[in-house]
Amino acid sequence: MDRRQQKTRKAIFDAFSTLLERKSFGSITVQEIIDGANVGRSTFYAHFETKESLLEAMCTDIFQHVFSDDLRQENGHDFSHAGHDFEKEITHILYHLQDNRKNLKGLLSCESGEIFMGYFKEYLREMFSDSVKKLHYTLPPEYVLHMAVCSFAETLRWWITEHNDYTPEQIASYFMEYIS
Amino acid sequence: MDRRQQKTRKAIFDAFSTLLERKSFGSITVQEIIDGANVGRSTFYAHFETKESLLEAMCTDIFQHVFSDDLRQENGHDFSHAGHDFEKEITHILYHLQDNRKNLKGLLSCESGEIFMGYFKEYLREMFSDSVKKLHYTLPPEYVLHMAVCSFAETLRWWITEHNDYTPEQIASYFMEYIS
DNA sequence: ACCAAAATGTTCAGTATCGTACAAAAATGA
DNA sequence: TCATTTTTGTACGATACTGAACATTTTGGT
Numbered sequence: 001m002d003r004r005q006q007k008t009r010k011a012i013f014d015a016f017s018t019l020l021e022r023k024s025f026g027s028i029t030v031q032e033i034i035d036g037a038n039v040g041r042s043t044f045y046a047h048f049e050t051k052e053s054l055l056e057a058m059c060t061d062i063f064q065h066v067f068s069d070d071l072r073q074e075n076g077h078d079f080s081h082a083g084h085d086f087e088k089e090i091t092h093i094l095y096h097l098q099d100n101r102k103n104l105k106g107l108l109s110c111e112s113g114e115i116f117m118g119y120f121k122e123y124l125r126e127m128f129s130d131s132v133k134k135l136h137y138t139l140p141p142e143y144v145l146h147m148a149v150c151s152f153a154e155t156l157r158w159w160i161t162e163h164n165d166y167t168p169e170q171i172a173s174y175f176m177e178y179i180s
Numbered sequence: 181m182d183r184r185q186q187k188t189r190k191a192i193f194d195a196f197s198t199l200l201e202r203k204s205f206g207s208i209t210v211q212e213i214i215d216g217a218n219v220g221r222s223t224f225y226a227h228f229e230t231k232e233s234l235l236e237a238m239c240t241d242i243f244q245h246v247f248s249d250d251l252r253q254e255n256g257h258d259f260s261h262a263g264h265d266f267e268k269e270i271t272h273i274l275y276h277l278q279d280n281r282k283n284l285k286g287l288l289s290c291e292s293g294e295i296f297m298g299y300f301k302e303y304l305r306e307m308f309s310d311s312v313k314k315l316h317y318t319l320p321p322e323y324v325l326h327m328a329v330c331s332f333a334e335t336l337r338w339w340i341t342e343h344n345d346y347t348p349e350q351i352a353s354y355f356m357e358y359i360s
Numbered sequence: 361a362c363c364a365a366a367a368t369g370t371t372c373a374g375t376a377t378c379g380t381a382c383a384a385a386a387a388t389g390a
Numbered sequence: 391t392c393a394t395t396t397t398t399g400t401a402c403g404a405t406a407c408t409g410a411a412c413a414t415t416t417t418g419g420t
Contacts, residue, residue: 004377004406031367040408184376184407211397220378
């Protein structure tokens with residue numbers, strides 16, 4: 001992608017994220033985003049149709065970054081020692097998420113938080129699908145998957161919005177303990 | 181000026197300033213500036229001929245910002261209570277300089293520091309000219325002006341490079357005491 | 361309910377930046 | 391010394407951004 005596009009995209013993302021930290025998604029105006037990003041009006045609309053599509057694009061960008069290197073491939077797709085490898089996978093994902101904490105902090109506020117969580121869970125479901133089913137045998141696998149996905153998403157929200165000081169390893173271990 | 185020009189100009193200034201903090205002016209390459217600023221090669225040369233002209237432009241920009249609102253006008257050009265108004269003027273200038281401390285820190289390193297000091301003194305001479313002559317009567321006015329200019333420039337260097345924690349008021353009072 | 365102000369979304373000509381290529385000069389190192 | 395790499399400066403077509411204008415819609419206050 002053209003260097004100019006990257007820059008304006010980042011400027012818009014950052015401005016939007018900053019606004020989200022102090023205003024609700026609904027109350028934010030395109031004009032404010034434009035001003036914050038310091039780009040022309042026509043430039044904004046050349047990138048995004050609406051606030052909503054901007055939000056979606058931000059989520060997609062983050063997920064693409066976080067889930068890009070498919071860990072299940074890296075680890076040789078071997079989850080015979082299920083628990084341990086799964087925790088490593090989680091930790092790795094948390095590291096990637098931590099890189100985006102600045103944007104995430106804004107995203108996770110208010111309504112936008114719910115929208116983000118929705119998208120996030122879609123990705124998580126796919127990512128957890130294989131692994132989670134090997135952790136429990138007494139409960140319906142689909143139920144376990146559902147709960148694991150929700151729990152992890154909520155763990156992230158708790159971490160990013162208020163408790164940034166924990167390390168990815170700590171969070172991962174808390175999460176593993178919780179879902180066991 | 182076009183918004184795009186402002187952005188690239190700032191990007192180049194920042195990159196250059198950052199480089200100056202860890203390398204000497206002479207050892208810095210245009211390529212490094214380009215990479216640091218994240219702009220295209222042709223874009224750099226559309227703005228500046230050489231490293232040297234970039235340095236000069238940076239100085240000019242800062243001085244224009246620092247000396248733009250002519251304090252001698254603001255204060256009604258009245259220096260009958262010489263000492264006091266002069267100190268206020270100094271303080272105000274120091275505040276403006278403090279705004280640029282990030283760029284100044286880099287500029288004041290190595291050879292670029294000397295070049296900056298040269299330009300800076302030119303501006304200072306003009307700025308001090310009227311005021312300084314009313315402070316001392318036993319010494320040749322031109323001598324006092326020369327020493328005041330050099331002393332202030334060196335005071336700035338001392339402040340920015342190593343002792344950022346002092347306030348403009350403190351620095352101003354130190355300087356006033358020193359040249360009295 | 362009304363009006364003024366602000367926000368929206370679109371269009372378009374002008375311009376700055378991009379990316380690439382290229383030849384020449386300078387630096388590096390063997 | 392010679393060869394290799396890096397840097398320099400310039401050129402140019404393609405393209406993203408700008409800024410301004412405009413009609414329309416939404417907002418906020420009286």
